[in-house]
Amino acid sequence: MAQHHHHQEPVCTHLDQIQSVTPSAQGCEECLKMGDTWVHLRMCHVCGHVGCCDSSKNTHATKHFHATQHAIMQSFQPGEDWGYCFVDQLMLDPSVFAGK
Numbered sequence: 001m002a003q004h005h006h007h008q009e010p011v012c013t014h015l016d017q018i019q020s021v022t023p024s025a026q027g028c029e030e031c032l033k034m035g036d037t038w039v040h041l042r043m044c045h046v047c048g049h050v051g052c053c054d055s056s057k058n059t060h061a062t063k064h065f066h067a068t069q070h071a072i073m074q075s076f077q078p079g080e081d082w083g084y085c086f087v088d089q090l091m092l093d094p095s096v097f098a099g100k
Ligand SMILES: [Zn+2]
Pocket: 011, 012, 013, 014, 015, 071, 085, 086, 087, 088
């Protein structure tokens, strides 16, 4: 029998990791060092590391999360300001970065 629980949005519990950051580079840090290319850029909102997205062959943004456990990133593409939590696998509203 179906139970009708009150619908609750999944909530990210890592917002306290968010810091005011300066982008570490204007491209993927590691790809620039390797002379490689990327598809899209993501910036870690804990330390400012700029890495490439999961559509890029080197997936440096995700590798950065696995290496550091920094959970929160924001798109670093021009005109994009959405965020993402790697732990909760949740898209984050840009308002979570307001005032940071
Ligand atoms: Zn989270």
